[in-house]
Amino acid sequence: MIPKVIIHNSISLDGSTTGFEANIEIHYKILSSFQPDAMIVGSNTAKTGTQFFCEKIPPEEESDFKKPEIQPDDPRAYWLIADSKGILEGLMHVFRRSEFSKDAIVLVSERTPEAYINYLKERNYDFILTGADRVNIRQALEIANEKYGFELVVSDSGGVLNSILLEHGLVEEISLILTPEIVGKKGTNLFRTLEKNGTRLELFRDEIVEKQYVHLMYRVLKE
Structure with missing residues (x-):
């Protein structure tokens, strides 16, 4: 069984994910309202996101080699990080230290460098x-459902992973926070x-947030 997948992103008026300052507070407040079991993110997005957690990458400590103790009532989501090239070594x-996640589970392939697999094993990361x-991605989500019981996964990633999820018909809903700014030709399309052409959507929720942002929810219509 594949978990329900929601794509969540903040975009400019002309559909860019870069070139403007997103309202991070609103972005994650809405994301957390979905109460996902896991958030899925690509390795490039994750690497870029490290700047939000720390100005400088800290050295590893002994505690970083151990799985965190997770309480049954912990409301935080796991992070599913797709990293077949091992760029997050x-x-x-x-990510393990982040207050926003229970722990990280890494998605890898047969071509993932052996050194990276060993790096994950030595630090007790599930992969x-x-x-x-x-x-x-489809098989990875199926395993995540069977092994961890994930029923709702939210993609908080860039255009590449989101495109893959849509391309394979894995997305049920799309959540967009429209920011009142136009980026222009230097923008990065979501x-x-x-x-794949002709993905049809059905708007089922629209809400003005803090007087200037618009939250739109679409249902992906099956062919």
Whole structure:
């Protein structure tokens, strides 16, 4: 069984995910209202996001090699981080220390460097291995549901991963926070790598937030 997947993102008026200052407080307040079991994010987005957690990457400590003790009533979500190339080697402790997640589970493929797999094992990170050259997202989500009981996963990522999720028909809903700003030609389109045409949506919620932001919720219509 595949968990319900919601894409959540803050965009400019012209559909860019970069080139403007998103309201992080509103972004994560709305995201947390979904009460997801896990958030899925691509490795590039995760690497960029380390700047929000610390100005400088701190050295690892002994505690970073141990799984955190998780209480049954902990409301935080896990992070599913797709990283088949191992670009987060040396950075994973930043996410493990975050107050916003229970712990990180890494999605890897058969082509993931062995050194990175060993890095994860030595630090007791759970990882899900699927796919040959890159992560098989559908299979990874199925395993996440079977192994961890995840029923709702929210994508808080960039255009590449979001496009893959849509391309494979895994997305049920799209949540967008519209920011009153136009980026122009230097913008980065939310679904810039999507090859599939004609994805039809149905608006089922619209709300003005703090007088200037608009939260839109769409249902992805099945073909």
